[in-house]
Amino acid sequence: NPRIGDVIQKLAPFLKMYSEYVKNFDKAVELLTVWSEKSLPFQELIADIQKRKVCANLTLQHHMLEPVQRIPRYELLLKDYVQKLPPESPDREDAEKALEMIFMVAKHSNAAIAEMERLQNLWAVYQRLGLEDDIVDPSNELIKEGPIQKVSTRSNSTSEKYLFLFNNMLLYCVPKVIQVGAEFQVHLRIDVDGMKVQELNDVQFPHTFLVSGKQRTLELQAR
Numbered sequence: 001n002p003r004i005g006d007v008i009q010k011l012a013p014f015l016k017m018y019s020e021y022v023k024n025f026d027k028a029v030e031l032l033t034v035w036s037e038k039s040l041p042f043q044e045l046i047a048d049i050q051k052r053k054v055c056a057n058l059t060l061q062h063h064m065l066e067p068v069q070r071i072p073r074y075e076l077l078l079k080d081y082v083q084k085l086p087p088e089s090p091d092r093e094d095a096e097k098a099l100e101m102i103f104m105v106a107k108h109s110n111a112a113i114a115e116m117e118r119l120q121n122l123w124a125v126y127q128r129l130g131l132e133d134d135i136v137d138p139s140n141e142l143i144k145e146g147p148i149q150k151v152s153t154r155s156n157s158t159s160e161k162y163l164f165l166f167n168n169m170l171l172y173c174v175p176k177v178i179q180v181g182a183e184f185q186v187h188l189r190i191d192v193d194g195m196k197v198q199e200l201n202d203v204q205f206p207h208t209f210l211v212s213g214k215q216r217t218l219e220l221q222a223r
Helices: 003-039 039-050 058-083 094-128
Strands: 142-152 156-165 170-175 186-189 196-199 208-212 217-220
Touching: 003 039, 003 058, 003 094, 058 094, 058 142, 094 142, 156 217
Parallel strands: none
Antiparallel strands: 142 156, 142 217, 156 170, 170 186, 196 208, 208 217
16 A cells, blocks of 8 residues: 655655755855865865766756755655545545645745845845944845935935835935945934825926925935
8 A cells, every 4th residue: 555645744844954955055055166266175175076976977066956956846746646646545635735735845945045035135235334233123124225316495406315215214325435334324214104205296306206204304306
């Protein structure tokens, strides 16, 4: 009475460990490339290992990619297996449940990768802003960023600024002339809570709008 559904059900929860490997994959490959270029002994060692019969003429990068592809392969294999199983098969119920579990593992892995990428992007933004203590928060979500013109009604002119819109705040920044360390200086932080945006019909300055919050009101011009 051959069956695999019950076996996969027991092992499926452990497959979530793959997400840790997958999260670190890009960094690991990058590190390998850097040291292959920097260090000749390291390069020779890798080449020597790859020549061995056990490596089956495949590169180290190829072997590193195998675990990344494993969960999607399990998912495809099980889908195919369930489709081909006769309806009365004693393994049908277990196999369908196993497929559901593998699907959840794949989802967990993808979510872990997405979260890692979000944090990496967020950290890169914080570095551009000079890592100010009251701004750095891993729970923040960057929604949009880009250049903007600040309209000065007093001098009847515009000056270039830069906006970072997060889920909880709008950062009104000035690009630094000498870009040592931070790329921008935060001039103003407006809380999203209670913030209003109003479009203006200004003939002299088209595409202008008002951003008003608890902290201040700004007149801005888009491209």
